[in-house]
Amino acid sequence: MTILEATGVSKYFGGLKAVENVDLTARPGEIVSIIGPNGAGKTTFFNCLTGIYPLTHGRIRFKDRDIANHKPHVITRHGIARTFQNVRLFGEMTALENVMVGAYCRTRAGILHTLVRTPFSRREDGGTAARALELLQFVGLAGHADSWARNLPYGYQRRLEIARALATQPELLLLDEPAAGMNPQEVGAVTELIGRIRDRGITVILIEHHMKVVTGISDRIAVLDYGEKIAEGTPKEVCCNPKVIQAYLGKTYEDAPAT
Amino acid sequence: MKRFRPLLWLLWCLIIAAPLVFVGLEYEWGKGLWNATLRTDRLRFLVSDIPAWVGGHWLDVIGVLVFLGAVVGFLKLWQLTAWVQWRGEVETRTRGRVRQAGAMIVVILILTLSCRHLADTQIEWGVMVCTYILLALGLNLIVGMTGLLVLGYAGFVAVGAYTFAVLHQQFGLSLWLAFLPAALVGGLTGFLLGLPSLRLRGDYLAIVTLGFGETVRFLIKNLVGEQSIIISRPARVPSLMSENAAWRWLFPDGLTRLKTELWVAVALVVLSIWLIRNLTHSRIGRAWIAIREDETAAAAMGIPTVRLKLLAFTLSAIWAAVGGVFFVAHNTSANPEMFGFGESVLILSMVVLGGMGSGPGPIVGAIVLYLLPEVLRERFPVLISYRPMIVGGLMVAMMIFRPQGLVGSLRRKIELKEEQP
Ligand SMILES: Nc1ncnc2c1ncn2[C@@H]1O[C@H](COP(=O)(O)OP(=O)(O)O)[C@@H](O)[C@H]1O
Ligand SMILES: [Mg+2]
Numbered sequence: 001m002t003i004l005e006a007t008g009v010s011k012y013f014g015g016l017k018a019v020e021n022v023d024l025t026a027r028p029g030e031i032v033s034i035i036g037p038n039g040a041g042k043t044t045f046f047n048c049l050t051g052i053y054p055l056t057h058g059r060i061r062f063k064d065r066d067i068a069n070h071k072p073h074v075i076t077r078h079g080i081a082r083t084f085q086n087v088r089l090f091g092e093m094t095a096l097e098n099v100m101v102g103a104y105c106r107t108r109a110g111i112l113h114t115l116v117r118t119p120f121s122r123r124e125d126g127g128t129a130a131r132a133l134e135l136l137q138f139v140g141l142a143g144h145a146d147s148w149a150r151n152l153p154y155g156y157q158r159r160l161e162i163a164r165a166l167a168t169q170p171e172l173l174l175l176d177e178p179a180a181g182m183n184p185q186e187v188g189a190v191t192e193l194i195g196r197i198r199d200r201g202i203t204v205i206l207i208e209h210h211m212k213v214v215t216g217i218s219d220r221i222a223v224l225d226y227g228e229k230i231a232e233g234t235p236k237e238v239c240c241n242p243k244v245i246q247a248y249l250g251k252t253y254e255d256a257p258a259t
Numbered sequence: 260m261k262r263f264r265p266l267l268w269l270l271w272c273l274i275i276a277a278p279l280v281f282v283g284l285e286y287e288w289g290k291g292l293w294n295a296t297l298r299t300d301r302l303r304f305l306v307s308d309i310p311a312w313v314g315g316h317w318l319d320v321i322g323v324l325v326f327l328g329a330v331v332g333f334l335k336l337w338q339l340t341a342w343v344q345w346r347g348e349v350e351t352r353t354r355g356r357v358r359q360a361g362a363m364i365v366v367i368l369i370l371t372l373s374c375r376h377l378a379d380t381q382i383e384w385g386v387m388v389c390t391y392i393l394l395a396l397g398l399n400l401i402v403g404m405t406g407l408l409v410l411g412y413a414g415f416v417a418v419g420a421y422t423f424a425v426l427h428q429q430f431g432l433s434l435w436l437a438f439l440p441a442a443l444v445g446g447l448t449g450f451l452l453g454l455p456s457l458r459l460r461g462d463y464l465a466i467v468t469l470g471f472g473e474t475v476r477f478l479i480k481n482l483v484g485e486q487s488i489i490i491s492r493p494a495r496v497p498s499l500m501s502e503n504a505a506w507r508w509l510f511p512d513g514l515t516r517l518k519t520e521l522w523v524a525v526a527l528v529v530l531s532i533w534l535i536r537n538l539t540h541s542r543i544g545r546a547w548i549a550i551r552e553d554e555t556a557a558a559a560m561g562i563p564t565v566r567l568k569l570l571a572f573t574l575s576a577i578w579a580a581v582g583g584v585f586f587v588a589h590n591t592s593a594n595p596e597m598f599g600f601g602e603s604v605l606i607l608s609m610v611v612l613g614g615m616g617s618g619p620g621p622i623v624g625a626i627v628l629y630l631l632p633e634v635l636r637e638r639f640p641v642l643i644s645y646r647p648m649i650v651g652g653l654m655v656a657m658m659i660f661r662p663q664g665l666v667g668s669l670r671r672k673i674e675l676k677e678e679q680p
Contacts, residue, residue: 050559076561084559090552092616093545100542101549105561107542111570114541115534121541128542168561 002061003028003203004049004080004172009058011041011048018044020227021057024205026172031194031204033214035238036224037247042207043085045224046174050082051075062172077105081170083161085177085207091150095141095160098149099132102167135163139193155186162193172203179210191216215239223247363529370525374510374518382517384633389524390586391629395609395621396531397578402607403616404544405571406551407457408465411472412579412606417598419445419580421479424488424593433494434588438581445580446573453572457565460554472603479595487592495588496520520589527585531578532618538574539618547571551616601647608650612657614664623666 004026011019019041026032034042047053049060051072060068067075081102090098107128109121136142139159144152149160158178165173175194179187191213198204198217208214214221215235223231223238225247231238238244373385398412422444423437432440456467498516514522538544546567549557558564587593605628613624628650636643657664 052555052559071563072555072558073561073563076559081561082559084556088553088556090549090556092552093548097545097548101545101557101562102560104542104546109542111543111574114543115537117537117541125541164560 001027003063004205005059005061006049007059007061009045009048009060010056011044011053012056017227019048019224022224022227022229024222024229026203026205028171028203029198029201030219031198031206031217033206033208033218033221034224035208035211035214035221040224041227042224043176044227046082046176046205046207049075049174050080073105076168076170079169079171080174081165081168081172082174083158083165083176083178085180087154087157087161089149089157089161089164091148093149094146095136095149095152095163096129096132096145098160099135099163099167100128102164103128103131103169106167106169132163132167135166136160138166138196139163140189155182158182158190159193162197166197166202170202172205173197175204175206175208177207177209179208179213187213366525366529370522371510374514374521375512379515379517382521384630386517386520386524386589387633388626388629389521389528390582390589391606391609391625392528392622393524393531393585394579394582394606395613395625396528396535397575397582398606399610399615399621400535400538400547400578401571401575402610403614403620404539404547404551405568406616407568407571408461408468409572409575410465410469410600410607411475411603412468412575413598413600413602414468414472414475415445415449415576415579416583416586416602417475417479417595418448418576419583420587420593420598421483421488421583422580423584423587424490425483427490427494428488431491431494434490434496434584437494437584441580441584442577445583446577448580449573449576450569452576453569457568457572469600469603472598472600476595476598483595485595487594489592490588490590495591496523524585524589527581528622532622536618543567543570548616605650608654611654612665614666617664617666620664620666624664627665 002025004024006022006024009019009022009024010017022041022045024032024034024045034045036042044053048055048058051067051070051074054069058068059066062075062078062080065078067078067080070078090101093101107124109118109124112118113121133142133145136145139162141152141156141160141163144156144160149157152160162173162175162178178194179190182190187210194204194206194213195217206214206218218235220232221235221238222229223241223244225243230243230247231241233241373382377385394412394416398409401407401409419441422441423432423434426432426437426440452468452471456464459467496516496519498514499510499519500513500515546557546562549560549562550564550567554564583598586597590597609624609628610621611624612628613622614620632643632646
C-alpha cells in the first residue's frame with residue numbers, strides 16, 4: 001500500500017533538467033528522506049509535488065488520486081503540506097495567526113458568516129484558535145503565541161513553519177531541510193519532533209543534509225544527483241553505495257581530498 | 260537606505276527652510292548670499308499672525324481639537340477592544356463588549372454635542388470626512404490587507420454614484436433604496452474586472468485598474484452625458500424638523516438635513532468599522548493578510564489565492580459604491596469629473612498615510628488629508644492649490660521615514676505590551 005506514488009517526474013527549466021525521471025513512493029507512516037548535493041533538484045521535486053511548478057512529464061498519485069498539475073491549494077486540501085527551505089512565514093502576523101492560517105482549508109465559515117460574526121463563525125474560529133495553540137505546544141512554542149513571526153529566532157521560525165503545515169491536517173508532510181542552520185542541540189530537538197509527527201500517523205518526506213538526522217529516523221533514503229535518482233534504499237544500503245559516495249565526494253573516491 | 264539618511268534629512272531641512280528663505284531674505288541674483296538682508300519684519304508674520312488667526316477662528320480651532328481628541332479617544336477605545344489578542348476566551352470577549360459599548364456612547368455623545376454647537380461648515384466637514392473614511396476603509400481592504408495596488412478606486416465610486424443617479428433620474432429612486440442596487444452593481448463591476456486582471460501581479464494590476472478608473476469616467480460621459488444629474492430633495496437624506504415626532508424626544512431642536520447626514524455618515528462609518536473588524540479577525544481576513552505577506556506560501560497552505568483576491572476586490576468595490584451613493588446624495592448632484600484619477604490618488608494617499616493594513620490607519624489618513632486642508636483653507640488658500648504637491652511630498656516622506664504609516668505600528672506595540680504579563 002502506498003500513499004504517494006510519483007512516477008517519471010521531470011521538470012525542465014528551458015534546457016536545464018532540474019528533475020529528470022524521478023520515481024518515489026511513500027507508504028503510510030513512513031519517513032522517507034531525500035538527500036543529494038546542492039542543486040540536485042530536491043526542492044524542485046517538492047515544488048512539483050505541491051503544484052507550485054507544473055510538471056514537464058510524469059504522474060503523481062496521492063491516495064489513489066491523480067494530483068499532478070493540480071493547484072497548490074487543492075493539493076493541500078487533499079492532504080499534502082510542506083515547509084520551505086528558506087523559511088516563508090507570514091511575517092506581519094503573530095505565531096498563533098500563522099498557524100490559524102493553515103486551518104483555512106479545514107474551516108468553512110463563508111463571507112456572510114464572517115462579516116457579521118455569527119455564532120457559527122465565532123465557534124469555528126474559537127476551535128481554530130484552540131487547535132492552533134495545541135499545535136504550538138506540540139512544536140514547543142507554547143509561550144510564543146503572541147510574538148510576531150518575524151521577530152522569532154530562526155530555530156523557532158522553522159518549528160513554527162512545521163506547526164503551520166500541521167494545521168492543514170495533512171496525511172503527508174514534506175519538510176525541506178528543517179534542520180538547516182541549526183546547532184547540534186536544536187538538530188536533536190527537530191529530529192525528535194519529526195519522530196513525534198510520524199507517531200501521529202503522518203507520513204513524512206524529508207530533505208536533509210544532516211546525515212545524523214537522516215540515518216537516525218529514515219525508513220528509506222532516496223539520493224538525487226543532477227536531477228536523477230541515483231540510489232534508493234535503507235540508510236545502510238545508501239551509505240555504502242559507491243555511486244552515492246561519488247556524487248558527494250567528487251569524481252572518484254580516490255580523488256577526494258583527505259579529511 | 261540608511262547611508263542616505265543624513266542626506267535626506269538635509270534635503271528635508273532645505274525644503275522646509277526654502278519658504279523662510281524666500282520670504283525672509285531679500286536677495287538679488289548674482290550678488291551672493293552674504294549680501295542678502297534679513298527682513299525680520301517680513302518674518303514676523305509667521306509668528307505674530309498665529310494668535311490673531313487663532314483668535315479669529317477659535318471656534319474652528321476648538322472644534323478641530325475636540326474632533327481630533329474625540330477621534331483619538333475613539334481609537335484608543337477601539338484599539339483596546341479590537342486589538343486584544345485572539346484567545347477565544349469568554350472573559351476577554353465580554354470585556355470587549357463593554358468597551359465597545361463605551362466607544363459607542365462616546366461617539367453618540369460627541370455627535371449630539373457637535374450637532375448642538377457646531378456651525379454648518381464644520382458639520383459639512385464632518386460629513387465629508389466620514390465619506391472619505393468610508394471610502395478609505397474600503398480601499399484598505401484591497402490595498403492594505405490583501406496587498407494589491409489599485410489605482411482606479413474612484414471608478415468604483417463612480418459606478419455606485421451613477422447607479423444611484425441614473426436610477427433616481429429614471430425611476431425617482433431615493434437614497435435608501437439605491438444602496439442595495441448600487442452595491443450590487445459595484446460588486447459585480449469589481450468581480451468582472453477582477454476576474455481577468457487578478458491573475459496579474461503588482462504593477463500590472465495597478466495599470467489595469469488605472470485604466471479602468473479612466474474608462475469608467477469616459478463611459479459615463481458618453482453613455483449618460485457630461486451634464487450633472489441633480490438629485491432632488493426627497494431622494495436625499497431628510498431633515499428631521501417637523502414637530503411632535505417621536506425623535507423629538509431625542510433631538511428636541513430637530514435636525515437639519517446636514518445634521519441628519521452627519522448621523523447617517525457616522526452610522527455608515529461605524530457599521531463599516533464593525534464589519535471590517537469582523538473580517539480582519541476571521542479566517543478570510545487572515546487569508547488576505549497571508550496573501551499579502553507571501554502569496555506562494557499562502558497557496559501552499561491551502562488558500563485559494565485567486566478566489567480570495569477576487570473577494571477582496573468585490574467587497575472593496577461594494578464599499579466604494581456605497582460611499583459613492585452617499586457622496587452624491589450629500590453633494591446633491593453627480594458629475595463624471597468628480598471621479599477622476601486625482602480622487603483615486605487622494606483616497607490611496609489616505610490609506611498609505613494612515614497605515615496600510617492597519618485598522619484605524621485609513622481613518623486617521625482621511626482625517627489628516629481632508630480635514631486639515633479644509634480647516635486651513637480660509638487662512639491659507641495656498642494650501643488648497645498646492646494640495647497635490649503637499650500630499651505628494653508627504654507620501655515620499657512617508658515612504659522613506661515611516662513606511663508603515665502614521666498608526667501602522669499600533670498593532671505591534673499593543674501586542675508587545677501584552678506579551679509581558
Ligand atoms: N524557478 C527556477 N528557474 C530556473 N531554474 C531553477 C528554478 N528553480 C530551480 N532551478 C534550478 O534547478 C536546479 C535544482 O535546484 P533545487 O531544486 O533548488 O536544488 P536542491 O534543492 O536540490 O538544492 C538548480 O540548478 C536550480 O538553479
Ligand atoms: Mg533545496
